[in-house]
Amino acid sequence: MELGARAYDIVIGRGVLNQAGEHLSARLPGARVAIITDDTVAGIHLPALAASLDAADIGHTAITVPAGESSKCFAQFERLCDAVLAARMERGDALVALGGGVVGDLAGFVAASVRRGMAFVQIPTTLLAQVDSSVGGKTGINSRHGKNLIGAFYQPTLVLADTAVLDTLPGRDFRAGYAEVAKYGLLGDAGFFAWLETNWRAVFAGGPERDEAIARSCQAKADVVVEDERESGRRALLNLGHTFGHALESAVDYATERLVHGEGVAIGMMLAHEYSARLGLIGADVVERVRVHLTEVGLPTRIDQIPGQMPPADTLMDIIAQDKKVSRGALTFILSRGIGDAFVEKGVEAAGVRAFLEEKLAR
Amino acid sequence: MELGARAYDIVIGRGVLNQAGEHLSARLPGARVAIITDDTVAGIHLPALAASLDAADIGHTAITVPAGESSKCFAQFERLCDAVLAARMERGDALVALGGGVVGDLAGFVAASVRRGMAFVQIPTTLLAQVDSSVGGKTGINSRHGKNLIGAFYQPTLVLADTAVLDTLPGRDFRAGYAEVAKYGLLGDAGFFAWLETNWRAVFAGGPERDEAIARSCQAKADVVVEDERESGRRALLNLGHTFGHALESAVDYATERLVHGEGVAIGMMLAHEYSARLGLIGADVVERVRVHLTEVGLPTRIDQIPGQMPPADTLMDIIAQDKKVSRGALTFILSRGIGDAFVEKGVEAAGVRAFLEEKLAR
Ligand SMILES: NC(=O)c1ccc[n+]([C@@H]2O[C@H](COP(=O)([O-])OP(=O)(O)OC[C@H]3O[C@@H](n4cnc5c(N)ncnc54)[C@H](O)[C@@H]3O)[C@@H](O)[C@H]2O)c1
Ligand SMILES: NC(=O)c1ccc[n+]([C@@H]2O[C@H](COP(=O)([O-])OP(=O)(O)OC[C@H]3O[C@@H](n4cnc5c(N)ncnc54)[C@H](O)[C@@H]3O)[C@@H](O)[C@H]2O)c1
Ligand SMILES: [Zn+2]
Ligand SMILES: [Zn+2]
Numbered sequence: 232m233e234l235g236a237r238a239y240d241i242v243i244g245r246g247v248l249n250q251a252g253e254h255l256s257a258r259l260p261g262a263r264v265a266i267i268t269d270d271t272v273a274g275i276h277l278p279a280l281a282a283s284l285d286a287a288d289i290g291h292t293a294i295t296v297p298a299g300e301s302s303k304c305f306a307q308f309e310r311l312c313d314a315v316l317a318a319r320m321e322r323g324d325a326l327v328a329l330g331g332g333v334v335g336d337l338a339g340f341v342a343a344s345v346r347r348g349m350a351f352v353q354i355p356t357t358l359l360a361q362v363d364s365s366v367g368g369k370t371g372i373n374s375r376h377g378k379n380l381i382g383a384f385y386q387p388t389l390v391l392a393d394t395a396v397l398d399t400l401p402g403r404d405f406r407a408g409y410a411e412v413a414k415y416g417l418l419g420d421a422g423f424f425a426w427l428e429t430n431w432r433a434v435f436a437g438g439p440e441r442d443e444a445i446a447r448s449c450q451a452k453a454d455v456v457v458e459d460e461r462e463s464g465r466r467a468l469l470n471l472g473h474t475f476g477h478a479l480e481s482a483v484d485y486a487t488e489r490l491v492h493g494e495g496v497a498i499g500m501m502l503a504h505e506y507s508a509r510l511g512l513i514g515a516d517v518v519e520r521v522r523v524h525l526t527e528v529g530l531p532t533r534i535d536q537i538p539g540q541m542p543p544a545d546t547l548m549d550i551i552a553q554d555k556k557v558s559r560g561a562l563t564f565i566l567s568r569g570i571g572d573a574f575v576e577k578g579v580e581a582a583g584v585r586a587f588l589e590e591k592l593a594r
Numbered sequence: 595m596e597l598g599a600r601a602y603d604i605v606i607g608r609g610v611l612n613q614a615g616e617h618l619s620a621r622l623p624g625a626r627v628a629i630i631t632d633d634t635v636a637g638i639h640l641p642a643l644a645a646s647l648d649a650a651d652i653g654h655t656a657i658t659v660p661a662g663e664s665s666k667c668f669a670q671f672e673r674l675c676d677a678v679l680a681a682r683m684e685r686g687d688a689l690v691a692l693g694g695g696v697v698g699d700l701a702g703f704v705a706a707s708v709r710r711g712m713a714f715v716q717i718p719t720t721l722l723a724q725v726d727s728s729v730g731g732k733t734g735i736n737s738r739h740g741k742n743l744i745g746a747f748y749q750p751t752l753v754l755a756d757t758a759v760l761d762t763l764p765g766r767d768f769r770a771g772y773a774e775v776a777k778y779g780l781l782g783d784a785g786f787f788a789w790l791e792t793n794w795r796a797v798f799a800g801g802p803e804r805d806e807a808i809a810r811s812c813q814a815k816a817d818v819v820v821e822d823e824r825e826s827g828r829r830a831l832l833n834l835g836h837t838f839g840h841a842l843e844s845a846v847d848y849a850t851e852r853l854v855h856g857e858g859v860a861i862g863m864m865l866a867h868e869y870s871a872r873l874g875l876i877g878a879d880v881v882e883r884v885r886v887h888l889t890e891v892g893l894p895t896r897i898d899q900i901p902g903q904m905p906p907a908d909t910l911m912d913i914i915a916q917d918k919k920v921s922r923g924a925l926t927f928i929l930s931r932g933i934g935d936a937f938v939e940k941g942v943e944a945a946g947v948r949a950f951l952e953e954k955l956a957r
Pocket of ligand 3: 363411473492496
């Protein structure tokens, strides 16, 4: 990540978790480590990390939160801040997030806040975390008014993405993360999307193509973030599929048995392309290519694939209007002019979107 | 404050509170405002602020916390974040802190965290807040492990220091803030210290000398902060008197009826000069000038002036070692080579400090 004085490395590869100790010693000599992880990941991957830190003679302690989105809350934030301080961590010591996006977001906000900033290392263990949440410096927790509404921009010192740890990830979580991988192709890199259409099976299987897909995704996100660290302009492209996606997640009350984030993004990307087609920006062929690829990897593309009752279009519109990407009441959407050619459209007319959603819900 | 892209103005003068609306309109056109204040200040100065915002057609809402240090806690942080979101504040809207350092620190951390950063305006109403806490971007809350251990570096968009609001400040709070004013002279500006020796009565009385003392203090802090925004080197000078001071505050369990921060700083500055004399860095004449001035304005200079029992030197040393200014176990103190000539001394020998404190406590 080329962020001037705050530049840092993202190390990607099979087995890099076992080299965590060496990487930490090289970058943060003398630092002790507090590991924040969730109870699922702790059972599977914490021993390898602990062994690697032991081998490098790095003192460490682990603090565990329950797996799942509900840990991104004020109560865990307070508990972790206190636990890190109780472990007598000083400013030069490091906080290591071992887990998915939940652990990364929560631990990142803790790292940003304890003593107004401790060294922070991300070891993302889900595909979503490796290609998305661990890159870019957004950290935070949820409020009862919405997701990710409380937090900090805070860059890590190092990101270690071990692509082998994804072998233990449930298939549904892998697919959900893959929605974000496909997003990078769709938003700005037609060549990458075509490459994914050809190579997605190897990405799922864990061959060298997986490493390549993750590296290209990180690079794509890093490029946008470096250009626009504080999300005034281009960074908004990363929200392709997310305005609709977030509304759907919120509509099911974040019940992950019905819809996980990446599934919402997949449906949202589909809707964004369909809406772009309706506005005459792209043809039916582009929409079809998106649908075929998302479907072949096993991702949903239609609202009616979400189990259970969905609320009416008005409710979805209310959620969209409350979304934090609303600036002074105007709706901002990411639309597409073709594969790899998304753009930010401010001031999208709400009435048109409402009518479109009504149709989609009627099916 | 010359902080590049994050530069901002500090407006100082009698009556500037009544121009708050105009200043806000000029800097943050179209923003709505959530005011965070404490219940004491709300009763005295909120009506003037509300009237000024009304006159400028700025929508506003006020959120009140109980007066006192105990509001700098996780529970209020959560409550305020939720209240600001419930008021539907967007990122371009502004959070205004109206109050002393407690309100400024707490509201600043809320402003830094809600939507990962909202516009933030400080209207400091204590002398301490006007010359110290509102300048420099440190925000935060306390943890049960210590003061100010959780927070963010976050710069305001604007600081409005109305020197007339200090007329309603209790004398003890004014004196406590004055300890920080005197500190700027002692740490780096012998001329300012001499000016204070001559003009302190007018500063207390509220003449133009008050505005001048506050402006010079803000400038002094701003100069150090600009040079060293993240407190690696020179900024530490601002901690003159604070290592001892914090230990004393902690020793009385932050019971403000026994000791308020500025009183701790006054005693701490005295101890720092006495210890500097003991190390042969300054003569008895310098120590005496410091003692005379602090005493004539009504500040304490000796530990035995703190009412009630003090803990033994070992306990104070433990507190000092836990202080966040400890780096990997070495004690860092701010010592003096003369009036206006303080310096950062890393690796101060703990045994010497302990013996010195033992003597002071024995008296
Ligand atoms: N900060 C950002 O920029 C950003 C971007 C996108 C998403 N997010 C956030 O990320 C979160 C979602 O992340 P996520 O999908 O990684 O969820 P998650 O962290 O909840 O992980 C999903 C599940 O997989 C388990 N798990 C993790 N790694 C595993 C492994 N290697 N093997 C087996 N099980 C494993 C976890 O215990 C959890 O139950 C959301 O809170 C979202 O808001 C943040
Ligand atoms: N952020 C920083 O850089 C920094 C620097 C120094 C101190 N601080 C923090 O500042 C806090 C202390 O600030 P403080 O001394 O202003 O305390 P405070 O905010 O508690 O104010 C002191 C008392 O004065 C009352 N008050 C405030 N303005 C008044 C007015 N105009 N008239 C009458 N009463 C008024 C308040 O209600 C309160 O009871 C501490 O928490 C300390 O940690 C922060
Ligand atoms: Zn996403
Ligand atoms: Zn102070």
